[in-house]
Amino acid sequence: MKDYSELKAMNKTVDMTRGRPAKEQLEIAMPMLEAAGKLDYRCGAQDARNYGDLKGVPAARRLFADIFGGDEKNVVALDGSSLSIMYELICCAMHFGIMGSKAWRDREVKFLCPAPGYDRHFAICEAFGIKMIPIKMLECGPDMDEIERLVSADESVKGVWCVPKYSNPTGVVFSDEVVERFAALTPKAEDFRIFWDNAYIVHALYDEDIPLKNLYNLLEERGKQDMIYEIASTSKITFAGSGVAALRMSEGNIEDFLRHLKVRLINPNKVNQVMHANFLKDAAGVREIMKKHAAILRPKFELVNEMLQDAFKGEERVSFSKPKGGYFVSFNVQGKAKEVVQLASRAGVHFTAAGSTYPYFFDPNDANIRIAPSVPDMDELEFAMQTLIASVRMALK
Ligand SMILES: Cc1ncc(COP(=O)(O)O)c(C=O)c1O
Structure with missing residues (x-):
């Protein structure tokens, strides 16, 4: 697993800000x-x-x-x-x-x-x-x-x-x-x-x-x-x-x-x-069409889950959802969401601003980060998740 500075030096950019369908999904219609x-x-x-x-x-x-x-x-x-x-x-x-x-x-x-x-x-x-x-x-x-x-x-x-x-x-x-x-x-x-x-x-x-x-x-x-x-x-x-x-x-x-x-x-x-x-x-x-969408999305959600499981086993300050549908994984890192989003952004991986999932942008625990895995391809997603994980580790030090 690369560390934060190595990932940053790769000069890549991944946009995870919104839950948009990926290009292959758009082809379905x-x-x-x-x-x-x-x-x-x-x-x-x-x-x-x-x-x-x-x-x-x-x-x-x-x-x-x-x-x-x-x-x-x-x-x-x-x-x-x-x-x-x-x-x-x-x-x-x-x-x-x-x-x-x-x-x-x-x-x-x-x-x-x-x-x-x-x-x-x-x-x-x-x-x-x-x-x-x-x-x-x-x-x-x-x-x-x-x-x-x-x-x-x-x-x-x-x-x-x-x-x-x-x-x-x-x-x-x-x-x-x-x-x-x-x-x-x-x-x-x-x-x-x-x-x-x-x-x-x-x-x-x-x-x-x-x-x-x-x-x-x-x-x-x-x-x-x-x-x-x-x-x-x-x-x-x-x-x-x-x-x-x-x-x-x-x-x-x-x-x-x-x-x-x-x-x-x-x-x-x-x-x-x-x-x-x-x-x-x-x-x-519609259900038939949605099976085609799911076949594209599922591996992305599973990659996110596997990487988070591996990285944060036993880490009590971190929790995350394992959704069975929809477009998002909800990730929580107690007291550090703003810092993590900023660190990830400096290394080229962009998430929706910390706090956005709460009224008036006020997350009382500064914990929640919304992960939208749909748009990046599997390589980009792996890089994005490595960057998120490295940013969380840095913030929690
Ligand atoms: C809960 C929810 N409602 C509505 C929308 C937007 O839907 P529409 O494209 O139909 O405006 C989204 C898009 O991400 C959503 O997550």
């Missing part, structure tokens, strides 16, 4: 583009190449209904980014309220933020001046005692961020008990919403997927389906930022949302939606 010129874009009475169908083409809505495990009537299929949908939902709540509630602006609004979590969720809150309350992320999901306590006591708690499956960055899949406790929440605020960001809903690394209880269905059984916005996209199924994102919500929420959406949009990119629906077909079709 190229047949979709090849088929695109010959497709029939007429969808019943509507022509996908023309204006109309604000909720998206029926085939794309059916595809996502199948992925979500729900009904097409509750799905709106939109453009390339689920993040922009989440931003828009909050922007609308800020300006107009939700289903007749008072607008959130000019009032105190708080969101519960399981942490470590997704930095861009936190960035949306910061942009709108929403106060973020960190919630401890446990092995089975967020600390539900804390969530129940805050949601039922405080009218200004309007939302909670959740990445329920192969969570970013911990890889946690929420347990049945956690999902059931979400379904049983009794919020003080009538316009409280669970932002169920199911970004990794079909992103298993192994044949054996870890099942997630269907929160929307549980809420619907209790007549509480207004409480959830479920979101997903094909960003890591076909092309990042150039796919289809979709929203599953109650009919009341859809009506409310479309009232605002129709002011800025006549319809989403339906040509792209037809291409996607034709290529992916249904949830089973």
